[in-house]
Amino acid sequence: MTVYFVDGRFTERDGLNISIDDRGYYFGDGVYEVIKVYDGELYTAEEHINRLFQSAAKIKMSIPYAEVQLMEIARELVATNNILIGHVYIQVTRGSAPRLHQFPNPAVSPVVTAYAINNPRPIAGMEKGVAVKSVEDVRWLRCDIKSLNILGNVLAKQEAQEAGCIEALLHRDGIVTEGSASNMFGVKDGTVYTHPVTNLILNGITRQVILGLCSEQGIPLIEKSFTLEEAFEMDEFFLTSTTSEVTPVISIDGRSLGTGVPGSVTKKIQKAFNLQIPSFIAGE
Template sequence: MTVYFSDGQFTKREELTISIDDRGYYFGDGVYEVIKVYGGELYTAKEHIDRLFQSAAKIKMTIPYADVQIMEIARELVKANNILTGHIYLQITRGSAPRLHQFPDPSVQPVVTAYAVNNPRPLEGMENGVPVKSVEDVRWLRCDIKSLNLLGNVLAKQEAYEAGCVEALLHREGVVTEGSASNMFGIKNGTVYTHPATNLILNGITRQVVLGLCKDLCIPVVEQSFTLDEACEMDEFILTSTTSEVTPVISIDGRPIGSGVPGIITKKLQEAFALQIPSFIAGE
């Protein structure tokens, strides 16, 4: 039996109900987070939960739980669902109220839901690399908020999928921002380049981990935007996310990156990342 969290209690899926008046359903009026689980342990959970509260504050929404309570909910879902390698999905909407664009009365309580699923590490993509497709970034200008408004991301991902690619490489008038569900890094002459953490990208938790690993490994980093043409001329290229970890990009729009195989710095970052995973077992 899969255990979910909804409306203040743990419940079975078939007993879970969401009101048709939920503002997440009407407007995408809410925020979310995905926390990875390795070896039955939450990974970078504090960082994800902190960002959840930051996103909520940016849309003027108060989460009806303290951060320690959210952490305990996540841990209980891992335990109740016997998750070894997987992830937790957390979502908070502004609550259930008649469909009006302005915020509802303050008495309306936000709705918190969460679940846990098994999800293996993407070992094949990490080992062999993946192709990506460039797509114009036409999303709104507050991509720093991890909100439920993901239609632009969905359309970009679908365009990449239909082209036989794993991810969309988003760009605004030729300047690379991020992926539809990931952050992007180019590597040239031993230096790592990535778009700065502005309102145009989500400052991914895995992105932050990788930047920390670069510092530990004495790999130079430049947080500076670069063009799509420059991306195609990189020696190596990687995408990062909670579920993708550190995945090499071997081609952009069919053009091979470097020699068309994962590079040396990419492998160094993958190895360093793997050492941080709780209960990591080589060759899982």
């Protein structure tokens, strides 16, 4: 049986009890994080949990646990559920209160829920590359907050899926921002380009890892926005996320990129990324 963490206690599914008045249900009034698990160990967990607190602060919400406590909850879920390769999902809502748009007054206790599941690495996509579809970015202007309000992302992902693509490449006024659930990178003449950190993108944890790896590997990287038309002209393209890791993009809107196969710069970054995780996983 799967064990969950709900509002201060560990419980199996039949013990789950979430109020219909939870503001996460009514308004998406909350934040979340997804932490990767390799070989039963949390990967970049401190960075994810730190960002969870940053997102909460940006929506003026407190989290009723210290960062170290959330880390222990995540580890307990991994151990109890025997997770080898997968992820931990953590969500915090403002709490349960009558449906009014303004914050509850007096304040109510935020609700923390979490679970851990097995989730294999997307080996096929990482090796062969994937197709993406360009979709207009119509989301709100605070994409830097990892909030529960991701209906725009959901609709973009669905549009991409219906077109037979793995991900949506979002663009705002012709400028590439990010994916519906990933960060986007282009490679031109050996230099990696990606949208700078602003309110228009989420500063992905894997994105941050890649920036560091490029520096270590001597790969030029420029945080500079580029247009959708420039994306079509890139020599290589790849996307990153906690669950997608480093996945080559070989076509956009059915148009082949570069040679139509994962490029050498992308492969070099993938290899460097693999060295960050347990050796037996990297050797798959």
